[in-house]
Amino acid sequence: MEILETAAALQTLTETWRREGRRIGFVPTMGALHEGHLQLVRTAAAENDVVVVSIFVNPTQFNNADDFKFYPRTLESDAALLQGTGATVIFAPSVEQMYPRPSVVRFDFGPLERVMEGAKRPGHFNGVATVVSKLFHLSRPHQAYFGQKDWQQVAVVQQLLADLSFDLKLVSCPTIREEDGLAMSSRNRRLRPEARAVAPRLYEALQLTAAALREGLSPGEAQQQGAEWLQQFPDIELEYLEVADAQTLQPAWAGPSAEQPLVICLAAWLGGVRLIDNVLVE
Ligand SMILES: Nc1ncnc2c1ncn2[C@@H]1O[C@H](COP(=O)(O)OP(=O)(O)OP(=O)(O)O)[C@@H](O)[C@H]1O
């Protein structure tokens, strides 16, 4: 499995693949790979002829300098993990390759990014949309694979595809969890043991909130119950826990229905590490 480091090299390769009529799957990542990423790659390999996996810690989507600085970078072990998953090529560019000059185009996703991750991480989705657009142009995928752990990101990228008429399909894949329920995340490896021990409570809080909704509590009441339950864990500093329409991500006013599935999303700090998770309530 080759590692390409320049935009030109990837473009040449994907141009050839397109000419040969090969179906291209694409999995964008920021590296520090875990089983969640590997599942995306395996799915992409099963549904396409060739698979590009990008590994790039994208500076423009970080609004916190320390988060960017301490984001794990483990290219060598990532390449080893990808062996046998069906990845054809790794694209691991430098910042200069991706941003030969500072980008000035700005994306505004309206109400979609005025909530949750968009509200708490100003500029985050502009950075995601910028880099994802560039990566789509370079990898020329027929299908791109994203994880539902980043539910809002999937909604934003769907909007991006529609607004800019990208000719590719977004495939969103289920969240892969540790045995104790914690959503796999590259940032988990930065958790200190005390924080790691309490981290599964995040998923438990989401499940409790989902159960409250199913029992007939209003979204507001269920949300409050989930947030209050988390208060018993002093190592968890909740940033938000929100019950939202699963499509529009706007705050939900009624319980789940066939027409309006809901998503419960949260973000929390555990000893300096910020984690997110969500569950769908249909
Ligand atoms: N546990 C998971 N299950 C399924 N997909 C996942 C999981 N974790 C991440 N992904 C997906 O992998 C892709 C790359 O994500 P990324 O490299 O940011 O990993 P990450 O583990 O989410 O890291 P972090 O949350 O610490 O930034 C995204 O589409 C993301 O949604």
Ligand SMILES: CC(C)(CO)[C@@H](O)C(=O)[O-]
């Ligand atoms: C899609 C992505 C690779 C863009 O940098 C990133 O936001 C991520 O890892 O989810």
Ligand code: BAL
């Ligand atoms: N998985 C989302 C990337 C980020 O947190 O910046």
